[in-house]
Amino acid sequence: MIDFKKFEKYSKPGPRYTSYPTAPEFSEEFSQKDLINYFEGQDDNRNLSLYIHLPFCRSACYFCGCNVIFTSKDDKKIKYLDYLKKELDLLKKVLNTSRKVTQMHFGGGTPTYFTAEQLDEVITMIKDTFPNFSDDAEVSCEVDPRFFTKEHMTVLKKGGCNRLSFGVQDLDEEVQKTIHRIQPYETTQNVMQIARDAGINSINIDLIYGLPHQTKKTFHETIKQVLTLDPDRLAVFNYAHVPWLMKTMRKFDETTFAPPSEKLEILKDTIEFFTSNGYKMVGMDHFAKPEDELFKAIQKGELHRNFQGYTTKGGADLIGIGVTSIGNGVDYYAQNFKDLKQYEESLDNGDLPIFKGYRLSDDDILRQYVIMELMSNFSLNIPRVEKEFNINFNEYFKDDLKELDEFIEAELVSINNDKIQVSQTGTMLIRNICMPFDAYLKKVPENKRRFSKTI
Template identity: 65%
Template sequence: MELDFAKFTKYSKPGPRYTSYPTALEFKDDFLYDDYIKKLESQDSSRPLSLYFHLPFCKNACYFCGCNVVFTSKEDKMLRYMDYLKRELAILSKHLDMNREVIQMHFGGGTPTFFSAEQLDEIITEIKKYFPNFADDAEISCEIDPRHINEDQMKVMAGHGFNRVSFGIQDFNEKVQQAVHRIQPYNVTKDAMDLARKYNMHSVNVDLIYGLPFQTLDTFKETLDLALTLNPDRFAVFNYAHVPWLKKTMRKIDETTLPRPDEKLAIMQYTIDFLTSNGYKMIGMDHFAKPDDELFKAIEKGELHRNFQGYTTKGGADLIGVGLTSIGEGVDYYAQNFKDMPSYEAAIDAGKLPFERGVMLSDDDMIRQYVIMELMSNFKLDIKRFESLFDVEFKVYFEDALRELEVFAAEDLISVSDEHIECSETGTLLIRNIAMPFDAYMQQHAGSSKTFSKTV
């Protein structure tokens, strides 16, 4: 793939990653607790469930991290959190049909494996007490810091049916690791990978980040070479989102050491060429998978889905978020828990779910959500299918958006017909930009440079 760097850098501007639509910026206080409870209690019991559990603790800060974490090494804080998770599940069981089929569960963080094997066993056992109906083919996954995993922990997860793990690498270069405060030698990651294979994790993902301090094309080539020797099933290669106005730890990064946009583009182009030449296929934004992976099969059929847990084949489920800062998603709403521990605990102490805010989707939101998520997931939109689902004339409803897309069509980044919008291979790299014209909320954020990360 040959990229015109001058062409691409002109598209570099703040834009959402669209793990949701509307984005979390639109979550408001006027979506009330009682509104959320009504939504939970009225959910269609025939729809399956996807569960997300946030385990927020980390021992030290990684300066690049955008996650909601709590830094601690104190055992009592972790035990306390486990108690509140159990109490949250008990309250949830009063408002949700817990016997619905669970087709997906994900542990995120923080560092979920900061909890010991015994603690993880206790947490998972409690979850399965409340949610007894896991599908035989449920995707059960966990984010893992290779520096914090041992055989006892992996054995517990395997025993409870975990079948997918994601290892954070970011970069193997020592200078880069020092700059982002995450020292992780190759052999540590290799040992973690060997454990995952020993305990038959069906899918192993590794995460890399480009755009970090002191990265160059040459140093990232070395990281890719080393990562390939691990033979993961999937790669996630993220563009670093530098948002120091949101994340205080990012202020510790010297911005003068960050690679320029043209260097980042060179890294991105090389990464795509390297991984595709080594048997991986580009799946969605930032992701690569082997051709026999279920994600690749799903995108070939146009059935890939996107939610707060990333790309998945498990569509049509209601997402229930449990734990500090977790986000849930229903057919027509998003709901987020409190982000700070005192508020989270106070709500549960009062016998309530730790819900803080959310958003009820309008008909327009749901129409735009469908279009944006189809583009973000499958790089194309079936216009006729859209019109049959929503009973609106696409080109009339989105007249303004289609006008904005003309510049992408003129540069062969997309093709637009009466039946499809489809990204070219090069256009997939600008999928966030291509989705943005369909976002009704972008105009109100247009003047701010401190809202979203850069798209390039």
């Protein structure tokens, strides 16, 4: 029996490490010129991964931390497509868009809040700009089941889509009412059937634990119902409460949140439930069937992490397209304007809509590797790091390793000359375990860190 009460001390602000350095380090000093210089110096044999941000939603889900624009007007969406075309035309001038594309992902917002015809227009624009998709390219789309039809599925399938991710979050009526997202089980069941009928063999369901009014008992009912839908993958995210960033989160009564110890109980119960029902845990918050390539990647130590979560497609330059989207390459991150008006003005001026970014130092690249390996595979091969980066690991990370002592003492981590290994319980605190390797976090007092709590 694990005493989760003693782990409550680890509930502190910390990054999710979808990037390192993390987004607060991005700077407006990084410009369009920096990005173009990177593109010009890049090997044409390096693959591309595309992220297309379709930002509109009809109404707010109060838990959501994404960059979204609420509208009921179709003309806003039509106008946005015109600006996507402008951005793609500019990219074609500065980037070799004939490089092989191994991954494409539509995120939002609600991509399927666009009509099927509009979505078809987006896919056509992208394929015209990036004509060289690999035969085994992963093409995926985030879907709100409340806005999904057979027509959407036909368009996505025609565009090469082979993965869908359905947002569910929770099936409890009280929770759904509180988070302003009424979505009965039957709604999700119906769209799952549409996808299966279209031959989609990789379906993910997103869930969130830590929402208002959730308990271990109510969330267990949700995961029991979700199991009957037979998804191929599951993402079970820790709710990130950041009311200073997202006004809608201020609507929640914080006394209705489960305490950190119960959140860990919920996570433990979720892990035990899905692993006892044929799924394998992948990374800190994903589950996959054993035959899924996501699980096969972790067996080979080849799982990667980026802004979309966990992926098997590493070694590619990620090109972010659309308002607020983020791209990255070997040694940079670049983010488009978050404000739609600024995004449009930049494109009207003939400029890529780069708002800010970051150029990584050698130390950044090394720490990025260490953190992403731990986040993805829960272990780190020390000799491999030493060989790849020409360092003495124990000497280089001397101070950082001291900070792991408390995790070693709590049997959450073990370290020898060859390996750092996170224990099964430690996986639930993997963000905390990675934080000692974050050079930037050390510069900010804990009470000034603007991140969600790790638990």
